[in-house]
Amino acid sequence: MALTCSRTAVFKSISAAVLLTYCVAFAREPLPLFDAHVHFSVGATSAYTPEAALKILDHAGIGMAIVSSTPNDGTLLLYAAYPQRFIPFVRPYRKTRDLSSWGAERSSWYKDPDTLPFLEQELKRGIYHGIGEFHVDGHEVDTPVMRGLAALAIKHELWMMAHSDASAIEQLFGFQPGARILWAHTGMVEPAAKVAELLERYPRLYGELSYRSGVGNGLSDEWRSLLLRFPDRFVYGSDTWIPSRWSQVDNLTREAQDWLASLPPDVARNIAYRNAQRLFGQPGSAFKAP
Numbered sequence: 001m002a003l004t005c006s007r008t009a010v011f012k013s014i015s016a017a018v019l020l021t022y023c024v025a026f027a028r029e030p031l032p033l034f035d036a037h038v039h040f041s042v043g044a045t046s047a048y049t050p051e052a053a054l055k056i057l058d059h060a061g062i063g064m065a066i067v068s069s070t071p072n073d074g075t076l077l078l079y080a081a082y083p084q085r086f087i088p089f090v091r092p093y094r095k096t097r098d099l100s101s102w103g104a105e106r107s108s109w110y111k112d113p114d115t116l117p118f119l120e121q122e123l124k125r126g127i128y129h130g131i132g133e134f135h136v137d138g139h140e141v142d143t144p145v146m147r148g149l150a151a152l153a154i155k156h157e158l159w160m161m162a163h164s165d166a167s168a169i170e171q172l173f174g175f176q177p178g179a180r181i182l183w184a185h186t187g188m189v190e191p192a193a194k195v196a197e198l199l200e201r202y203p204r205l206y207g208e209l210s211y212r213s214g215v216g217n218g219l220s221d222e223w224r225s226l227l228l229r230f231p232d233r234f235v236y237g238s239d240t241w242i243p244s245r246w247s248q249v250d251n252l253t254r255e256a257q258d259w260l261a262s263l264p265p266d267v268a269r270n271i272a273y274r275n276a277q278r279l280f281g282q283p284g285s286a287f288k289a290p
Contacts, residue, residue, distance in 0.1 A: 115145050224263070
C-alpha cells in the first residue's frame with residue numbers, strides 16, 4: 001500500500017510539473033501585434049523599400065499598423081503597396097525634408113496659417129483615418145490652427161494622435177469634447193495618477209505605449225495596476241520615428257512580449273491587438289488573430 005501511494009504521489013508530481021511547464025510555455029507564446037505607432041519618414045524611405053519594411057513587421061509578428069510619416073509620402077507608399085496592412089494617418093508637417101530641419105517645423109507648425117489648408121488638401125485623398133501624430137504641448141496648443149485642426153477632425157470623423165503633455169490633451173478635449181484622441185506614448189513621463197485621471201474624465205481617450213516610462217523594460221507596479229484598471233484603453237506601439245528604429249523593431253516586440261506575458265491573458269491580448277483592431281481595424285483586413 002505504501003508503495004502504491006508513493007507511485008501515485010510521484011505520478012501526481014510529474015503530472016503537475018508537466019502541466020506547469022505547458023502552462024508557462026502557453027502563457028509566453030508570442031501574441032500577434034497591432035502596432036499603433038509606425039512612421040515611414042525621411043531617411044527610412046531611402047533605406048527600406050515598402051517590401052523590406054513589411055518584411056520587418058512580419059518577422060516581428062505585427063499584422064497591422066497605423067502609419068504616419070514626415071513627409072506624408074512615406075505613408076502613401078506603404079498604403080499603396082499594402083492597403084490591408086496599414087491604417088494611414090495624415091501628419092501636418094509639410095516643410096521637413098530631412099532630420100536637421102525638423103526642429104524648426106516642430107516649433108512653428110501649430111501657429112502656421114498654411115497648416116490647415118495643407119491638411120484640407122491632403123484629406124481630399126479620402127484614405128486617412130486620423131490626423132497625427134502631431135507634437136504640441138499645453139503652452140502651445142491654444143491657437144487658431146489647433147482649434148481648427150480639432151474641428152477638422154470632428155468634421156471628417158477622424159482620430160487625433162497627439163504627442164502631448166496632459167495639459168494639451170485637456171485643452172484639445174476642451175476645444176472639441178466629442179474628439180477621439182490616441183495619446184502617443186501616453187504622455188511619456190506623465191504620472192500614472194494623472195493618466196488615470198484623464199482616462200476617467202475622457203472616455204474617448206486611448207493611450208499608446210511606446211517610450212512610456214514604467215512600461216518598457218518591465219512593468220512598474222503602478223503601471224501594471226493602471227493596465228489592469230483600464231484594459232480596454234491601451235494599445236501597443238513601436239514608434240519607428242528615425243530610420244535606425246526600424247532595425248530595432250524585433251527587439252522592441254520581444255520586450256513587449258515579455259511584459260505582456262506578465263499580465264492576465266485577456267488584458268495582454270487587448271493591448272497586443274484587440275483594442276486597436278476594435279478601434280482602427282477595417283472589415284476584410286489582412287490581420288488575423290486568435
